[in-house]
Amino acid sequence: MRRFVIRSLESAIRRGGASASSCRRFSSDSAPERKVAILGAAGGIGQPLSLLMKLNPLVSSLALYDIAGTPGVAADVSHINTRAEVVGYAGDEQLGKALEDSDVVIIPAGVPRKPGMTRDDLFNINAGIVKSLCTAISKYCPNAVVTMISNPVNSTVPIASEVFKKAGTYDERKLFGVTTLDVVRAKTFYAGKAKVPVAGVNVPVVGGHAGITILPLFSQATPASNDLSDDDIEALTKRTQDGGTEVVEAKAGKGSATLSMAYAGAIFADACLKGLNGVPDIVECSFVQSSITELPFFASKVRLGKNGLEEVLGLGPLSDYEKEGLEKLKPELKASIEKGIKFAQEN
Numbered sequence: 001m002r003r004f005v006i007r008s009l010e011s012a013i014r015r016g017g018a019s020a021s022s023c024r025r026f027s028s029d030s031a032p033e034r035k036v037a038i039l040g041a042a043g044g045i046g047q048p049l050s051l052l053m054k055l056n057p058l059v060s061s062l063a064l065y066d067i068a069g070t071p072g073v074a075a076d077v078s079h080i081n082t083r084a085e086v087v088g089y090a091g092d093e094q095l096g097k098a099l100e101d102s103d104v105v106i107i108p109a110g111v112p113r114k115p116g117m118t119r120d121d122l123f124n125i126n127a128g129i130v131k132s133l134c135t136a137i138s139k140y141c142p143n144a145v146v147t148m149i150s151n152p153v154n155s156t157v158p159i160a161s162e163v164f165k166k167a168g169t170y171d172e173r174k175l176f177g178v179t180t181l182d183v184v185r186a187k188t189f190y191a192g193k194a195k196v197p198v199a200g201v202n203v204p205v206v207g208g209h210a211g212i213t214i215l216p217l218f219s220q221a222t223p224a225s226n227d228l229s230d231d232d233i234e235a236l237t238k239r240t241q242d243g244g245t246e247v248v249e250a251k252a253g254k255g256s257a258t259l260s261m262a263y264a265g266a267i268f269a270d271a272c273l274k275g276l277n278g279v280p281d282i283v284e285c286s287f288v289q290s291s292i293t294e295l296p297f298f299a300s301k302v303r304l305g306k307n308g309l310e311e312v313l314g315l316g317p318l319s320d321y322e323k324e325g326l327e328k329l330k331p332e333l334k335a336s337i338e339k340g341i342k343f344a345q346e347n
């Protein structure tokens with residue numbers, strides 16, 4: 001049963017990210033020690049993400065941190081008979097221990113949306129949370145790869161970069177905004193519309209992670225479909241952009257995407273771990289420091305490696321509809337980036 005669960009997870013992770021051949025070459029038996037810390041581990045995303053990271057054979061040590069509630073989550077998850085040693089940490093005074101020696105830090109800490117809110121409405125609370133957590137990261141594990149889930153990602157990633165710059169620890173290769181859920185959604189929606197098996201589908205999603213800043217590139221989707229009309233592509237684009245809101249409304253005040261986000265966060269963390277371990281050809285979409293447009297941060301396909309971000313890949317050929325979407329998203333994305341930078345510089 002255990003082997004079945006781990007194999008199923010591994011194959012799901014493989015389908016979503018790295019090439020199957022690269023994964024097979026790198027079995028868990030030869031995997032080096034890797035510590036992963038989850039900040040916000042007792043939350044809606046944090047708990048299922050803790051479970052998925054406990055199932056990941058690349059993780060040898062799993063630190064579950066939150067302001068409260070993590071001893072229970074850690075005790076629960078620690079009984080699962082997989083490789084990772086799990087420790088729960090609660091409260092400010094235990095944050096340093098949670099972070100020490102981490103290779104990858106995943107941050108889903110912060111408040112989620114309620115119906116009628118934008119992600120930017122979360123800025124006032126989450127900006128401060130992210131700033132204090134990143135201050136601790138720069139002190140206790142300055143070399144860790146940081147994967148930012150907390151919204152608004154378009155601003156929290158720039159906040160993190162400024163905090164690290166101020167501390168003198170910024171390495172643009174180690175900071176990632178997690179946009180994997182946009183890719184997960186684009187793949188699912190495209191497969192449904194194009195009537196192709198979802199497991200083989202790939203769709204890059206670029207830009208940022210809020211509304212129109214989310215730009216799925218269905219013209220580059222594989223396998224290609226000739227059956228989709230312009231209206232179909234527009235509907236798919238809109239559904240991907242509004243995917244988060246679709247969940248927020250369906251949950252009717254009880255938060256935003258947690259389970260699909262935990263899955264997406266686990267896929268991205270797994271890709272980072274594989275990159276750190278030297279597995280070749282690990283490519284995912286992520287919101288990173290970038291020069292592929294005039295904006296200082298941008299989501300696109302990136303290659304992951306032993307030092308984190310190895311290469312920011314270009315946008316590739318865009319359809320006219322995508323070119324228009326790209327120009328439309330820039331002012332909003334620019335404003336969100338600048339808001340984050342200003343906050344971190346002034347606070």
Ligand SMILES: NC(=O)c1ccc[n+]([C@@H]2O[C@H](COP(=O)([O-])OP(=O)(O)OC[C@H]3O[C@@H](n4cnc5c(N)ncnc54)[C@H](O)[C@@H]3O)[C@@H](O)[C@H]2O)c1
Pocket residue numbers: 039040041042043044045046065066067068108109110111112113122126129132133148149150151152153178179180181182209255256257258261
């Ligand atoms: N990037 C994405 O695609 C994506 C997807 C879904 C949700 N999110 C975002 O993720 C965040 C978390 O969502 P959720 O549904 O898990 O919310 P949640 O309220 O269920 O959980 C958040 C957790 O963060 C903890 N927390 C708050 N302040 C903290 C601090 N200073 N240190 C450590 N932990 C702290 C809370 O105690 C709570 O357990 C939200 O901002 C949400 O918008 C992002």
Ligand SMILES: O=C(O)C[C@H](O)C(=O)O
Pocket residue numbers: 112113119151181243244245247248256257
């Ligand atoms: O929509 C949200 O507020 C959460 C998240 O960003 C999502 O895309 O599901």
